[in-house]
Amino acid sequence: MMEALDFRCSNEDCGKVTPYSDALDHEKECDKKPIPCTQDCGRYCKQELMELHHFKECEESIFSCEECNATFNIRELDDQELAKEHNCLI
Numbered sequence: 001m002m003e004a005l006d007f008r009c010s011n012e013d014c015g016k017v018t019p020y021s022d023a024l025d026h027e028k029e030c031d032k033k034p035i036p037c038t039q040d041c042g043r044y045c046k047q048e049l050m051e052l053h054h055f056k057e058c059e060e061s062i063f064s065c066e067e068c069n070a071t072f073n074i075r076e077l078d079d080q081e082l083a084k085e086h087n088c089l090i
């Protein structure tokens, strides 16, 4: 009987099977592994979705107004008062 020497990646959506000797290497490079947001918002996100995360939901993302070049934290954009003051946004 062969023993099961293969390692199956535990990251959702990956499930790649590698020999145990390669498992650590794969764990490091697996692009399905949630990693901490590179903008330090405290969330975890898969590497391949990081850009999308920054764009859509990251609270640390900076939005810059194309009209006046003012920059805002994405959080501030939810602020109705600020939105009113910043006329370009309307």
Ligand SMILES: [Zn+2]
Binding pocket: 009, 010, 011, 014, 015, 016, 026, 030, 031, 032, 033
């Ligand atoms: Zn993997």
Ligand SMILES: [Zn+2]
Binding pocket: 037, 038, 039, 040, 041, 042, 043, 053, 054, 057, 058, 059, 060
């Ligand atoms: Zn983030």
Ligand SMILES: [Zn+2]
Binding pocket: 065, 066, 067, 068, 069, 070, 086, 087, 088, 089
């Ligand atoms: Zn503006």
